[in-house]
Structures are given as structure tokens and as C-alpha cells.
Amino acid sequence: MTEAVLLTETNAGVRTLTLNRPEKLNAANDALLLALTEAIAEADGDASVRVIVLTGSGRGFCAGQDLGDVSGRNMTFTEHLNHTYNPLIRAIRSCGKPVISAVNGVAAGAGASLALAGDVRLWARSAALIEIFSNIALVPDSGSTWFLPRLVGYHRAFELMALAEKVRSDEALRLGLCEHVFPDETFHQEVQAYAERLAARPANALKLTKQALNAAMTTTLDVALDREAELQQVAGDHWEHEEGVTAFKEKRAPDFRREYE
Template identity: 80%
Template sequence: MTQDSVILSQTRAGVCTLTLNRPDKLNAANDELLLTLTAELKKAEADQTVRVVVLTGAGRGFCAGQDLSDVSGRDMTFTEHLNHTYNPLIRTIRTLDKPVISAVNGVAAGAGASLALAGDIRLWAQSARLIEIFSNIALVPDSGSTWFLPRLVGYSRAFELMAFAERVDADTALKLGLCEHVFADESFVDDVQAYAERLAQRPANALKLTKQALNAAVTSTLDEALDQEAVLQQVAGDHWEHQEGVTAFKEKRAPDFVRVQD
């Protein structure tokens, strides 16, 4: 991809970094960006050399939400627009069979906040900010925010953040559980890459199944979760990764989940 592409893709050490590339607009999303990002995620999923995907933004922003100039005057309803662009993207992130890290390097607003919340792991730069800005223009949070946010911070806090369009800084986000780690701005890119490379060394098949189990458990009963675990545990136990882990344990060495092949 050229540097003019709305999504930049780079793979190193098993980590595919997808960068939203409209820095002059704080990576505000237009149709091209959203559809291209969905396509690039699917390409990363199909690439056997990719073990972890990182989503981040170019320049000062992660994603400032919808580029309103892109939809102004368009003959398309809100529902049609969401079902064409954002909803397929969020579903792709949540069902991708590889871990997705949201590396929030700057402002994440509106649908950009939803995108930041959609990752399996969220890493923030110290200067990152999140704002559910929808109520400022009398709209409802979308692109998954009403699903993600209350599960992270609770119903009442989520409602408050949405009602007042309250800006959340990195330290507050860490306390609320909106992110797992906060890194210094100057080392953010290197820290994210190092974290992602650590994750890429973990057992890919087991992590894929773990993601499936967690996604299912969020909306299941305990009995359903137990049944799902039993099924997926058999799938994991039949995979070569399990044998490598057991052998490494017996040999008192670190397991190699990357070098070993089927």
C-alpha cells in the first residue's frame, strides 16, 4: 500500500499494524476508510504469518469519529449507513480469529471511541482521550459503544459518559478499565510493538478459541459457558500447541508456539 492509502498496513514479527491514515482530519472516518479497514482485517486474518493485529492512527489522533462532510447531503438513512460501514467493521474485529489490539494514540471520539473499545486489548498513549460525543449532536452512541462501554464501566457510568459527552483522559481510562496499559507518548509505538510481539509468541490456536469462548460467555448462561468450554477444550487439546506446551513443561523449557508446525 502507498503512503496515500487511507489504511496503511505493515507486518513485522507476526504483528500486522493497520494505521488509519487521514491525519489531516484526525483520521475521521469516511466510507473508503471503513470499508478498506474491514478488508484489511480480513486479509490479516487469512495471512498465516500474522498472529496479532494492531489498530492505530496516523498523526495526533486515533479516530475523530465520522467525517460529517462525507455523509452530508447523502441519500442514505442512518440505519443504512451503519449497516453498510461501521457494523460490518465492528463485527469483523470481534469475530477475527486473531487478537486485535486497539492502540489509541490520540483522540478517539464518537464512532472512533467505539473502534477503540472494540479491541480485545486496549493500549493507550498518555495523551489519548476518549469521548462519546454523540449527545452533543443529539444522536445515540453507535458502532457498538452501547454494548462495550457498560460492560467495561457499568451501566450508570456509561450513561453519564454518554449523556454529558464527558472526555476521559488516559489515567482515568486506566482506573475505569477502559484500557489495560498506558504508555508514554514518546515510546508508544515501540511499547505497543513490544507488547504485540509478546502476544504473538503465545499459542495462536488457544487464543483464537479463548476469544470465541469469551465472546460467547458475555451473552450466555453459566451452563452454556461450561458446555462451550468443554467443547473448545477438546479442540485445543487435540492441537499440536497443547502437545508442545506439555512437552516443554516436562523438559523444563519455554514452549515454542511459533516455530513448531502442524
């Protein structure tokens, strides 16, 4: 039997989705991209899942598009992106659960876009990101032109894309491309521990926070203020808010998981 291109594991409310083409540094083919998009949607609809982790098997996170998979195909670049990568990136950003990009190795091309798309980016010490598109005279896609300049500014983003410069973990942390860097030897344990911390937080409030942040990235302050006021009412009407206030008054840790267990 052909080995699965995507591995799925759930532990303590954390759904880990592992890209599983290690012999190709997890370069993406259609089967992997479509399976990942479907898996994110499935996890989003599963009340027992509170956090989603995306990572890679072997030495790589994702080396971008498997060029051999599209060679000779009767499909335009636009059609391919709209069929595979664009639905995947939209699924990550619209997902109501926090998504962690656990970058265990090289993230190149569209793999770099995938690494940037998470709500939290955790890197292994040996990880690296490279916007490699210009090496084959293509334009960065799969969200890179949206994510990268918002993190590092237009000019640094252009330089990284134009020169296809590799960004290693120490510089990635300095530039804000990741939130934490962990040793390779303990990377997966550190990611799981971080994800479980996030899973203990109020799921509804985090979903609404993600909605507010996504909307605020492309709107005015006045619109963002109105949106915050609307979402604050939704959050305040939820049982999590009552639990948080009650726990504060009783001087105990809130239990934001009780309704889901």
C-alpha cells in the first residue's frame, strides 16, 4: 500500500497534521494539499480538537511544490493555485481553531507561505525559510506576498523574494517570522507542550480573537473598533466569560475545557 501523504494524531486536544513525503522534504503534490485542506476543515468541525499543529516528517517542513507532479500537466498556474494552495491558505486563516506552524526543517517556496500562515510559528533551531520563487523566475504565491511584508516590511520582503535569501532560525526570530525557536532534539515535545497550553485557553474567545485580528489587518481603525464591540458582546454572552469571572472571584484557575469534555 502507498504510504499516507498526511499523518494525523490527536493528543490532549491537539490535532497534529504531519506532511509525510520525507524523501522529498515534504514537497507538495495535489494529494497532500487536498488532504491537508480537508484535514483542517475536519479538525475545525471537531469539538474535541482545540489546537491544530502543522509540521513535517523527516528533515523538512515543506520544500514547496513538487515540480515533477505538475510537469506536463494541462493546467495553468492560476488554475493550479486556485485548485490547491489558495483553498489551503484560506482554510488555515478562516479556521476557528488556533493553527501552529511547527517548522521542523526547510520551508521553501509555497512551503514558506505555509510556515507563515499559522497563528503561531514555532521553529526548530535547524529550520530555515526561503522564498525561492525567483530562482525559477516565478512570483511568490500561496499568500507570501500578503504575509511577509506585514511581518518584515515591504523592502525587506522584496529583498528576501528577489534574492531568494535563506533565513535561518536566529534571524527569523529577530525579524518576527517566528515566535519561538526550540532545540532540534526536543522540538516536538516543546511544540506539544506549547499547544497544550494554548488548548487550555478559552476556545470561543480565541476563535473570536482570530476573527477580529483577520478583519483588522485590512480595515480602518473605526471599522475595527466597531467589530471589536460586536465580538465582545458575543464573547461576553458565552459561558467561558462567566467561568473566567467566577474563577477570578474564587481565586482559582479557570476551567475553559469543561463544556467540551
